[in-house]
Amino acid sequence: MASTSGHNGAVWCCDVSRDSSRLITGSGDKTAKLWDVQTGRLLFTFNFDSPARAVDLSVGDWLAVITTDPFMGVTSAIHVGESILILKGPKGRINRAVWGPLNRTIISTGEDAVIRIWDAELWDTRELTLIKTYVTERPVNAVAMSPLLDHVVLGGGQYAGDVTRTVHRAGKFEAKFYDKILEEEIGGVKGHFGPLNALAFNPDGRRYSSIP
Template sequence: MRPILMKGHERPLTFLKYNRDGDLLFSCAKDHDPTVWFADNGERLGTYRGHNGAVWTCDISRDSARLITGSADQTAKLWDVRTGTPLFTFNFDSPTRSVDFSVGDKLAVITTDPFMGLPSAIHIKRIARDPEDQSGESVLTLKGPQGRINRAVWGPLNRTIVSGGEDSVIRVWDSETGKLLKESDKEESHKKTITSLTKAVDGSHLLSGSLDKSAKLWDSRTLKLVKTYVTERPVNAVAMSPLLEHIVLGGGQDASSVTTTDHRAGKFEAKFYDKSLTEEIGGVKGHFGPINALAFNPDGRSFSSGGEDGYVRLHHFDQDYFNIKI
């Protein structure tokens, strides 16, 4: 499996996202310019210029026409994917951390960080079909729990929003009333900050990664813990294969403690686990710093990782990978 190395960012990567067709890959980084690449050969297509701070996250509409990005410059922006034109800017009073389009792309959930005395919050915005009709009004604002919310994603049928963050609890909110419906059990929950949260293709389960060196698989409806995957370093990013019963975790020590060890000790590999057996099946090395972002191509035949080293690494699986037996 020979990786394709993509160097388009000056600063550490923060997020990766494929479009639904799997032919485009979008990358966000602590530099200000989200970038789009061809997903098969890693060729850079273009950048989206307009943010003045680190871009933490992005999402792409199902028809690949719109991109939404969230940034530390206290805005979330809607873009025309093809032309790179900014269509609309949502302004907030604190940095934007997470964005997610609903199924059908008519709504977006945007989370904002605690800032200058303001608590973290979850905002639901209506996304207009015509950018001319777009407004910045929130349909609903949920005042969040203590600490930062690192990820918020839509639950099944857009009825709920699932969030996770610094207080290490996963919460399910009613997307119409804003009522808190469920919280993950304290005993089963992560013990440290939840860094990442992703849902299965069919929406039936969720995978969370945490600085407590574990990832956990949850039932989307009941928030019951299904499986726990233990690793020996903080987990910054998680992804689930849409094709096989595999999950991949990425992370590593934080950058400050890495300089004293060599890159082999930093444990910066993407680790693959069997979803049901929770056993490690292999790892992919290559980054010279912690992995901050992971994404599977929707066809399940390739995946990409983004690191603190500023590189995106694109891996197309060899046939052997599909024949792994445990």
Template sequence: MRPISLRLHERPITQVLFNREGDLLFVAAKDKLVSLWYTTSGERIGSYQCGGVVYSIDVSQDSKFLITASADARAKVWDVQSGRELDSTDFEVSARSIEFSQGDKQILVVTDQVMGCQAKIHVFNFDKDEVRKLSLSYTLPSPQCKITQATWGPLNKTIFASCEDGAVRIYCTEKRELIKTILDHNKLVTRIEWTKHRIMFMTCSKDGTAKLYDTKTLKLLRTFDTGRPINAAGISPTKPHVILGGGQSAESVTTTKVDASQFKVRFFHIVYGEELGGLIGHIGPVHSISFTPDGKTFATGGEEGLVQVNHLDESYFEFDDDLIYNPPVQH
């Protein structure tokens, strides 16, 4: 399995994301660019120029619209094909996270806690026929700490927020209030990742662990301990496997002796919790991991601005095919 290396961005990658069909790869970075690539060949299609560091992106189910959240305190809607900016919404502080609801009827935007402003989750109505008229639907109560990411729960009935204080907060979108707080991490939660159909979700944390939960009961099913900060997870849609990536922060890397092996992405079996292997491809912390919907390809983005696209070979899919997949239970 030889990866395709995508070299364009001059600053750290913040997110890699495949569209619903898996044929397009979107890459966001701190150099104010979002680039678009063909998944199969690694050929660059074009880019979208934002006014600040791009922290978060998402693409509509029909791949017609791209949304971006950036440090210039703006959330933008783009036409994917033409690259035109269709709408821009201004905030008082940086927009940290953005995501389409399931069905693309709404968009959530997280704004930062900075300069006396509280972190907030804003929900906008989105109409594909009137893109230039985004309207604010509601704003959720602030958790009184920084939110690193927010994501829609099953059927858009809830919104999950990963927070700086190590908590995952769950909000009811109907009542528009906090209904549950999960306090299993002791450091910042960097990312929430869903399994296919959102039956389970995984949290990643600077405390060196990733935790798998049952979405309905919120029961902790499995803890994966890597011994180093985890920034990203990619859960296979076809195999009971998860890929974890991270590493020491950029500040630590410049002051201590490290080797590239600590930045490898590591494969774990979801059921048994065992490490299956790893891939070395980055020379800095890994910030984002994404699988194609068919589970045949995954991409990673790192601190050095490099994106690696890995097309999994047949031997991977023959591995542990005889195992029966059942959700694990942690006692």
């Protein structure tokens, strides 16, 4: 495996293609970069007006969704591909945006404690239609949609700077499961003692992993 070098700031996120041949990274240097995994060669650079917070490749790896932070008067935004579509985000930072099953939706989460599901099928409109929202009581850092059931899992919690002043229960560090259709919470999994920053389902939909 090769190493990659080319960003001029912290790398905050990455995603690898389904065949493990391509890697996309997002950085505080206001770029997202596409790499050849085997050689480490830089293939393409996406340039933005603010830091790239999250990246996610679509099924088929022909599109990428990239979120950018609020920065110097620039609002947060969701970018698809080489900005074939730009969606201005809500107030505050968008922490994560991922593709739903079969690229039919995009799921975004952020500091405003709201999870939004956008209809991504009608590209000719050059806009996304908001079709679902899930309101929580805490900032959301990570989200994943089950490939098997109509379930969405989300994670986040109290900011790290405040964690030491509270017990872990008050920090709301558990992963929460929601019914995608009914928009209702259906369960939760505890165990972490800090904010959840990454979530992913196994391809069979029967297991998931979480990273604080």
